[in-house]
Amino acid sequence: xxxxxxxxxxxxxxxxxxxxxxxxxxxxxxQPTRKDFTGSHTFVTFPFARITRQSPPQTAETIGxxxxxxxxIVKDFNxxxxxxxxxxxxxxxxxxxxxxLQDYQSDKLYGFQPDNGQQVMxxxxxxxxxxxxxxxxxxxNFLGYAMSQILAANGYTVRKVNIVNDRGIHIxxxxxxxxxxxxxxxxxxxxxxxxxxxxxxYVEFDKHYKAEISELVEQGMGEEQAKKEAPLIKEAQQMLKxxxxxxxxxxxxxxxxxxxxxxxFDATYQKIGVSFDQIYxxxxxxxxxxxxxEEGLEKGVFYRKxxxxxxxxxxxxxxxxxxxxxxxxxxxxxxxxxxxxxLRYQDWSFNRLVYVVGNEQNYHFKVLFSIxxxxxxxxxxxxxxxxxxxxxLPTGKMKSREGTVVDADDLIDEVISEARKKTxxxxxxxxxxxxxxxxxxxxxxxxxxxxxxxxxxxxKRMLFxxxxxxxxxxxxxxxxxxxxxxxxxxxxxxxLENTDNQLFESIGTIETSEQEVVExxxxxxxxxxxxxxxxSPSVISQYVFDLAxxxxxxxxxxxxxxxxxxEKVAFRVGxxxxxAQTIRTGLGLLGIQAPEQM
RNA sequence: GGUCCCAUAGCUCAACUGGAUAGAGCAACUGCCUUCUAAGCAGUAGGUUCCAGGUUCGAGUCCUGGUGGGAUCACCA
Numbered sequence: 001x002x003x004x005x006x007x008x009x010x011x012x013x014x015x016x017x018x019x020x021x022x023x024x025x026x027x028x029x030x031q032p033t034r035k036d037f038t039g040s041h042t043f044v045t046f047p048f049a050r051i052t053r054q055s056p057p058q059t060a061e062t063i064g065x066x067x068x069x070x071x072x073i074v075k076d077f078n079x080x081x082x083x084x085x086x087x088x089x090x091x092x093x094x095x096x097x098x099x100x101l102q103d104y105q106s107d108k109l110y111g112f113q114p115d116n117g118q119q120v121m122x123x124x125x126x127x128x129x130x131x132x133x134x135x136x137x138x139x140x141n142f143l144g145y146a147m148s149q150i151l152a153a154n155g156y157t158v159r160k161v162n163i164v165n166d167r168g169i170h171i172x173x174x175x176x177x178x179x180x181x182x183x184x185x186x187x188x189x190x191x192x193x194x195x196x197x198x199x200x201x202y203v204e205f206d207k208h209y210k211a212e213i214s215e216l217v218e219q220g221m222g223e224e225q226a227k228k229e230a231p232l233i234k235e236a237q238q239m240l241k242x243x244x245x246x247x248x249x250x251x252x253x254x255x256x257x258x259x260x261x262x263x264x265f266d267a268t269y270q271k272i273g274v275s276f277d278q279i280y281x282x283x284x285x286x287x288x289x290x291x292x293x294e295e296g297l298e299k300g301v302f303y304r305k306x307x308x309x310x311x312x313x314x315x316x317x318x319x320x321x322x323x324x325x326x327x328x329x330x331x332x333x334x335x336x337x338x339x340x341x342x343l344r345y346q347d348w349s350f351n352r353l354v355y356v357v358g359n360e361q362n363y364h365f366k367v368l369f370s371i372x373x374x375x376x377x378x379x380x381x382x383x384x385x386x387x388x389x390x391x392x393l394p395t396g397k398m399k400s401r402e403g404t405v406v407d408a409d410d411l412i413d414e415v416i417s418e419a420r421k422k423t424x425x426x427x428x429x430x431x432x433x434x435x436x437x438x439x440x441x442x443x444x445x446x447x448x449x450x451x452x453x454x455x456x457x458x459x460k461r462m463l464f465x466x467x468x469x470x471x472x473x474x475x476x477x478x479x480x481x482x483x484x485x486x487x488x489x490x491x492x493x494x495x496l497e498n499t500d501n502q503l504f505e506s507i508g509t510i511e512t513s514e515q516e517v518v519e520x521x522x523x524x525x526x527x528x529x530x531x532x533x534x535x536s537p538s539v540i541s542q543y544v545f546d547l548a549x550x551x552x553x554x555x556x557x558x559x560x561x562x563x564x565x566x567e568k569v570a571f572r573v574g575x576x577x578x579x580a581q582t583i584r585t586g587l588g589l590l591g592i593q594a595p596e597q598m
Numbered sequence: 599g600g601u602c603c604c605a606u607a608g609c610u611c612a613a614c615u616g617g618a619u620a621g622a623g624c625a626a627c628u629g630c631c632u633u634c635u636a637a638g639c640a641g642u643a644g645g646u647u648c649c650a651g652g653u654u655c656g657a658g659u660c661c662u663g664g665u666g667g668g669a670u671c672a673c674c675a
Contacts, residue, residue: 031617034619044618046617047655056655082618082655083617083618128675169675282675307673319601319671332672332673336675358669359603359670361669362602362670363669363671364670390668428635428637444637455611461603461668462611467624471623473638475611475623475624481637482638483638485635486634486635490635494634526614530614539614542611545622556636556638556639557639597635598635
């Protein structure tokens with residue numbers, strides 16, 4: 001059934017017959033034929049010159065002839081240098097499309113792997129509760145969500161988790177500023193979303209803090225010392241202590257303000273379509289990990305310094321010495337992460353744990369994974385850091401303290417309103433009710449921003465261009481969504497004319513543009529696998545874009561209903577159906593919806 | 599300074615993991631709406647893949663050395 005397999009078998013047979021040589025399956029690699037040449041699969045013969053004792057073109061010629069004679073699926077071939085370009089017979093394309101359609105018409109989703117019995121936990125989002133989400137969080141959230149979908153499509157059982165950083169000095173800063181300058185303001189009374197209100201006081205703190213520092217510096221204090229001596233920071237530190245001691249008033253304020261933030265976050269998560277199966281809070285987990293430190297000391301993995309602090313020496317792996325417990329017995333970031341990993345494994349015995357965290361923490365995760373390996377944790381080899389690059393602005397780097405961040409809520413509102421503006425300008429919403437229109441704007445706007453952030457390889461640092469992110473033409477989600485809407489209209493018409501359920505058999509020659517579309521359709525399962533193994537949703541976005549482009553070309557070049565041969569009409573309707581489904585599922589993997597009409 | 603990452607068209611990104619003449623989108627220019635949605639399609643122009651060596655049938659991709667940019671090397675998280 002599988003085309004590649006048949007070709008490989010044919011090539012093996014050819015080597016046997018002509019060169020008396022047994023080639024193993026994985027010695028043979030086929031690649032897609034370049035657009036400028038005829039054919040769909042290419043076999044490169046250069047590496048086999050030693051075996052065949054012929055020049056590469058001669059070898060290609062020999063193999064090509066053998067295949068044309070003996071392999072049913074091969075119609076013709078051509079040779080360019082050592083490249084053997086294989087042209088498949090038309091019936092292969094017809095049958096291929098039929099089998100894809102069968103998948104779509106059964107319960108099985110085309111391109112998805114069956115359950116592999118493996119469990120993967122994926123952590124993403126991980127916000128701080130002292131300020132609202134920004135552009136960087138969006139890349140994180142979209143990546144995490146898309147990867148959870150892609151891993152599920154690869155047969156994993158996926159559990160999405162979020163760890164909320166809800167404690168620490170930065171939270172106390174917001175709290176303190178609110179206490180001092182807040183005038184008992186609430187989100188309701190101020191008419192501001194809860195997370196934004198708390199963020200406002202975080203900025204407020206920084207403003208006053210800076211003023212105090214410069215005052216101290218003016219009085220002749222050094223800057224470093226002034227940062228430590230400013231009354232506000234001391235008060236914040238005092239507050240953190242009170243919180244840790246469980247002081248009732250401090251805890252009450254903390255609960256109230258965090259409550260506001262969660263309401264705000266929930267609204268944002270809901271809007272961007274992101275959800276979690278479980279949420280961890282650092283206020284619960286920050287004390288974890290100390291028993292692991294004990295265990296590590298017993299096993300001799302860690303060692304204690306004279307002052308009582310506990311360390312691990314990783315210099316044999318090219319890493320440094322790393323602190324895992326302070327001299328006063330309190331935990332550090334690493335301690336917590338050790339404890340949290342352990343807790344998660346107890347909660348749900350995963351085969352893999354994926355952390356979606358920015359690449360500025362590459363070193364931290366290297367160390368974390370290395371420690372867990374040394375401790376002999378059963379899950380240590382299943383840990384993966386999905387490290388992604390920073391999002392830059394045309395003006396430079398985002399810095400929250402300097403107010404150069406792009407706020408997530410603002411950005412989302414902007415892309416949606418941009419979608420509304422452009423759709424109205426095109427006059428395409430006359431037939432829609434108000435609700436339908438609103439739903440469409442959301443699909444387009446959110447689609448645009450998600451696609452924009454997901455189309456770049458996660459590992460790479462990327463530039464965020466506000467104008468390009470709201471574009472609806474070219475390499476964008478709306479372009480792909482538009483293709484889906486177009487096909488929906490065709491399928492609707494096919495239903496009305498009752499041409500959608502006709503069978504097609506051999507239909508004669510198929511057009512190049514048709515063949516290209518079928519070829520792309522066959523690649524979908526491999527793309528899902530690649531996106532999963534590379535942890536890269538951009539594989540999917542790239543693919544769906546290519547598919548939409550190929551379909552649009554077919555759409556303008558080849559008539560569907562004007563075609564007289566009924567078999568051909570049915571084939572083309574079937575082709576359209578398969579593309580629509582694939583676009584829909586592909587976009588779905590990215591968390592993007594596909595409208596029926598736009 | 600040590601370690602890690604990055605450098606491809608004017609701009610933003612690809613390149614199936616070593617294959618053919620390095621591809622898309624945006625911006626610029628030229629065409630195509632009486633035919634299934636022009637948010638589309640076709641075309642023109644745009645490249646010393648940062649530099650210098652090396653490995654081999656073959657290098658944007660691998661190795662060495664540079665140059666430029668970024669991250670990290672906290673008893674912060």
